[in-house]
Amino acid sequence: MTCTATETPAVRPRHYPSDTTDAEWAVLEPLLPPPACTLPSGGRPESHPRRNVVDAIRYVNDNGCKWRSVPVDFGVPWRTVFGFFQRWRDSGVLARIHSELHQKVRLHDGLNPRTVAVILDSQSVKGAETVGAATRGFDAGKKINGRKRHLAVDMRGMPLKFMVAPATNRDDQPARDLLFRLRLAHPEVTVAWADSAYGGELVRWSKAFLGITLHTVPRRKDQNGFAVLAKRWRVERAISWVMRARRNVRDYERLISHSEAHLTWTMITLMVRRLTRPPRPRRVEPHPVERPDAVVKPRPIRIRPRQQPHTIRLAATTLA
Secondary structure (H helix, E strand, C coil), X not given: CCCCCCCCXXXXXXXXXXXXXXXXXXXXXXXXXXXXXXXXXXXXCCCCCHHHHHHHHHHHHHHCCCHHHCCHHHCCXXXXXXXXXXXXXXXXXXXXXXXXXXXXXXXXXXXXXXXXXXXXXXXXXXXXXXXXXXXXXXXXXXXEEEEEEEEEECCCCCEEEEEEEECCCCCHHXXXXXXXXXXXXXXXXXXXXXXXHHCCHHHHHHHHHHCCEEEECCCCCCCCCCCCCCCHHHHHHHHHHHCCCHHHCCEXXXXXXXXXXXXXXXXXXXXXXXXXXXXXXXXXXCCCCCCCCCCCXXXXXXXXXXXXXXXXXXXXXXXX
């Protein structure tokens, strides 16, 4: 079955910062699923250009507006935009695009497409009134009532997996679900770093059941307040990238899957833009945070004198 109506070209003037450029659309368009009218099962031809639909989704994600407030100059009804957003999330298309773009970015930077080391961290965000009581919680440490985002990023800070859960004080229990999903999607991962909240029984569990060696990066002994720590600064930078999209500053979604979809769209936008730029030069020297101290005191060496073995002398005796 062939389409009787072809997709009209996108002639809308692109003046929003979230709009795709021609170079970005050339990277993203081949990753989108084919229209239903081109499949053997058949379907109705799409009435609106896909580039306008993608631009509208990115506009909502970047500016944090309501779906009903999608500007009319996109030429796409807001229900159609939300329908594409929901279908691509439920069908797994969004996760596949994110995974393929992640490999392309690593190849673009001259790295192995698959990473074996990740860094874990979480972020608590306030939940709006649209977030139901069944999918929200309270983080007593941060004094936040809402949800918590759990991230797993590679050594360049690009997220591999997102997971949203109700906010709680402990990170070790949701981290089991995150590591399990990470093992299913990326079986090559073998090493992970995290803060001390992920220590304890989780270290033994991840090694025994998943084969992932989990290392904890503790706080410095003389640390007072926030300080940039080795390995953990990469995931903190990834969280700052996520917060650039205003839709992620606060959680407004009724469904957890939609919250994860907005996080994924934020990183898809970032990775597509990175693929259209020159590759990042590889760092020759380690980062200043991870560089060892210039003056390292040698460990004291204990020298123990070698003791002579005791000799036993037997007195001469006469045999009777």
